[in-house]
Amino acid sequence: MHSDIFSSSSSDNAVEGDLLHGCQDVDLSIMAADPEMWDRFVANAVGGDIVQTAAWARTKEGGGWQCYPVIAWGDGKILGGAQMLVRRLGPFATIAYIARGPLLVDPTSCTLAVQLLDALEHVANLQHVWHLIIQPPEGGDVIAQELKARGYTADAICVAPPATLRVDLTMDLDQILARMSSSRRRNVRQAETRGLNVRFVGHEAIATFHALHKATALRQGFRPVSRSYLKRQWEVLASRGLVFILMAYHKGLPLAAMWLTAFGDTITYRLAGWTGEGSSLQPGVACHWAAIKWGKERGYRWYDLGGIDRDLAALIAAELPLPLASSSSPAGFKLAFGGYPVLLPPAYQIGLRPAGRVMASILRSSCRRHPIVRTIIGSIRGR
CATH class of the missing domain: 3.40.630.30 (Gcn5-related N-acetyltransferase (GNAT))
Incomplete structure (x- = not known):
């Protein structure tokens, strides 16, 4: 992807409006000012990792992944966010993952963690994602606690080393x-x-x-x-x-x-x-x-x-x-x-649709040789 992974299209604007509705404490948007600004935020954030940068997202584009950034703003500054990578595996199945995110300028902020995860799940649902994997960043204890409270299980394929x-x-x-x-x-x-x-x-x-x-x-x-x-x-x-x-x-x-x-x-x-x-x-x-x-x-x-x-x-x-x-x-x-x-935090997973819950069950059973599992692992790791 080029720099426009962080700019809006007509569909992005529709998503942005949905995200802003009901999220009054911070300005939640899938748009960032520009990729360089986001990457600077990642470099300085607690637990920031190259896999959360706009540059890294561009390396995944050729493998069929599309990046959906969700960024939280306050007083013109980035307060937190994550880029979610989404890919269709076939005519119907769509998976998504977030590696080392979401990132928070204040990693103890439960309120912001809740709002960001709400927004990310909303975008995932709009993109018809079946199965979502989130591996929090280093120091992301608040994120991990909120994921468990939402029913995520800590037995997913790791999308970053644990x-x-x-x-x-x-x-x-x-x-x-x-x-x-x-x-x-x-x-x-x-x-x-x-x-x-x-x-x-x-x-x-x-x-x-x-x-x-x-x-x-x-x-x-x-x-x-x-x-x-x-x-x-x-x-x-x-x-x-x-x-x-x-x-x-x-x-x-x-x-x-x-x-x-x-x-x-x-x-x-x-x-x-x-x-x-x-x-x-x-x-x-x-x-x-x-x-x-x-x-x-x-x-x-x-x-x-x-x-x-x-x-x-x-x-x-x-x-x-x-x-x-x-x-x-x-x-x-x-x-x-x-x-x-x-x-480091393990990866958490959840099925967002009935078929996604079946997929999560397959992954939870540690059937690493199952075709679905091999496809997911290979795609995430650039094979």
Whole structure:
């Protein structure tokens, strides 16, 4: 989508009028002044995340999603809001989700939370949405409480990680290394001394990154993100300094790479790619270490390792023993970097129509291989 995702059409005006009716405390509208203004609000809001920006919404357009922003205004300033992404799955079924939202300038405001959720559900009903998923932002306890009061259940497909690990970039490099496991510190030293060349690359390397990413997906048993989605992300975000590719070469050949986003005070590891070769060279570790040093040099506060299982994060936070299998898993790879565990809100879901309630029941049953579930997950994650 272009900048007009936040401007009105004739149908938008009709929706806006409906939203304003009966909402007298704040001015609720599906219009924002402009995308840049909204994105600045997101960057400074408690729990603000790149997935709530207008720029991110544009990356989803090619996958069939349409953005419906609902913005709360007061005294000419944004008080809160969310962008809801809506997609038709077929002739009749329509789904919608909100990742890391709604955002509130005052995250303790129950009144504004209620009004925003009323407005979002109203827009969802106008768009004939069957099934709605909302994953509140970090610090969004008021939102989560209101969702539960409305009958949402906290067992939806997560549209954003429910937990993560973050490396504190305000520490000096020796302190960051000291928090890592002894084996990871050894890996870092190996990566620095074995002839790897780690550097940032541009759009010309997207095809190479995608090939590396597909190799990782094949080994780990997940569906890779599509190359077309990566290209859309790059086209929209790179010029704003919001997306980067780090690639590790050995003797001129690419071995591993990472897809990163930068937003607010955080660098986030999004996707990985590795041929599976040259493991003794530690190309993946080299990429993470390069990202940590780069983020620190540029004044970022956190390096986010991209999400882990919420139960595992809870065990780490409680300093309890971890399952033995975790040490050899992708999560175990991240754990060795010594990041701080962060528990984030789970995703909530509700069926807004009878068929949507059936869909919610399917999702609630954890039938992750069901065609409906696979379609939803793939579409949300850019596959």
